[in-house]
Amino acid sequence: MFCYQCEQTTRTDSGNGCAMAKGVCGKDQVTADLQDLLIYGIKGIAQYARRARGFGISDREADGFILYAMFTTLTNVNFNPARFIAMIQEAARLRDRIKARYEEAARDRGTAPEVLNGPATWQPVDDMDGLLAQTASAAVTAGREQVGDDIVGLRAMILYGLKGVAAYAHHAHVLGYESDELYTRFEEILDFLAGDPTDAEALVDQALAVGQLNLKALELLDAANTDSFGHPEPASVRMTPVKGKAILISGHDLKDMAALLEQTKGMGINVYTHGELLPAHGYPKLRAYPHLVGNYGGAWQDQTREFAEFPGAILMTSNCLVEPHPRYRQRIFTAGPVGWPGVRHIANGDFSPVIQAALAFPGFQEDGPEQTVTVGFARNAVLGVADKVVDAVKTGAIRHFFLIGGCDGAAPGRNYYTDLADRVPEDSVVLTLGCGKYRFNRHEFGAIGGIPRLLDIGQCNDAYSAIQIASALAQAFNCGVNDLPLSLMVSWFEQKAVAVLLTLLSLGIRGIRLGPSLPAFLTPALLEQLSARFDLKPITTAEADIEAALHRA
Ligand code: SF4
Ligand code: SF3
Incomplete structure (x- = not known):
């Protein structure tokens, strides 16, 4: 692993990376190795999918x-290792299907099909031991001795960026939003990786291409969400319990x-959001369900x-799932891409087992004290008051915007972000x-x-909204995004x-402060390159970074 x-x-001190029997996240060695093999198998699909497209052949099942x-x-x-074994076999099946169609099309046109190597020829064996014996060439560090850490780090950055694109595009896909252009570019970049590229300049270009591709995925997802559920509107969300049976939905x-809300309609069960589903309260069509009571x-x-305390x-x-504690293992469920061995998985969108579990547990015995937060400042809501915002900047009422965006985590250094938000001056x-x-x-x-001085744009999935807001402000001030007080x-x-991050860099955005620690796959040489080109900087202290932001040249 x-x-x-x-x-x-x-x-x-001797190197960064989870390499023992278990990662910090709880992913064990077997699962980590199977994940690498699955990625290897996916590259094999992409190798043929890309060439098949040259003959006008596409395979939507494989794309999805x-x-x-x-x-x-x-x-x-x-x-869940069992799920990965099944997906590895599925990847080989899909690859072989596209391969056959590609080779047939080539022969029909009187050309010899290309002979491909690497993932294209990989035959996963059936048993776990055999599979695990095949992991060496699939590891993210494969070839490190020959090509060095910089090249391996750049390949990793592309792969990890693509994983992010895949997540966003998958959320759009389940709502029926797909794009051939996106699939084509996605598979081209995977095919590029399958060739074990060693040219640093080409790798940096492809990393920025991943950023551009991600912008497309985010745009598609924005359309999927807003077409399906309406544009988010500012909404006050209750943060404390309401008496009664309860389901918590996270991710x-x-x-x-929407499906859970529909299936629990009129059943006397209150639905609560958790984590990144908090912004769901801003969507008119989700908010319309009276039993969506809060977060x-x-x-x-x-x-x-x-979760242990949730009744x-x-x-x-x-994401983000951490190892379910026995105190709630019987009443937690996974859906879609999520999985944990022994935890019940809902694969077909029928949430009856979740509903049954909710009915079997006591629910909240009394209402909690009123406490609310406001969500829903996505692009439509913010741009609806753009004139007011622009005026406030022009008159000096608003001095600066701080976008504090991204993930959370358990690292102690993350207090920086709380500190930052609390220390942002009153006029920002x-x-x-x-x-x-x-x-x-x-x-x-x-x-x-x-x-409001705190405007929540939404999930990380709503980064498109943030980019649109920044672009609109730049337009209003007749300047570039880099020239905004942002x-x-x-x-x-x-x-x-x-x-x-790759999207922001690909848009030419400079001076981003990244933290709490820098990616381990970015070597000192790569960091130097990114700093020189994009002025990408690590965080320091909240005080110093605010000062630097307010007084930048
Ligand atoms: Fe380690 Fe993160 Fe990988 Fe988990 S996902 S094994 S914590 S690097
Ligand atoms: Fe969070 Fe896990 Fe990334 Fe969607 S839920 S931002 S970490």
């Missing part, structure tokens, strides 16, 4: 499978959320304690997205001329944040 895809990876399967390998998504998936709990890393059923629709606005905000979103921020403080944890 070797994995360094997330921020909490093991860091030692690639997104879903890559999503399962994100941090804190799926820990990012709005389709599962429960805070940051994902607090779930062991908070109902729990449904995980995507904090924009949030992603789950990092749970550390401070219950604090009191007040308003500037009727504009500082981006990105807290990264998992691979979706890698994808978003």
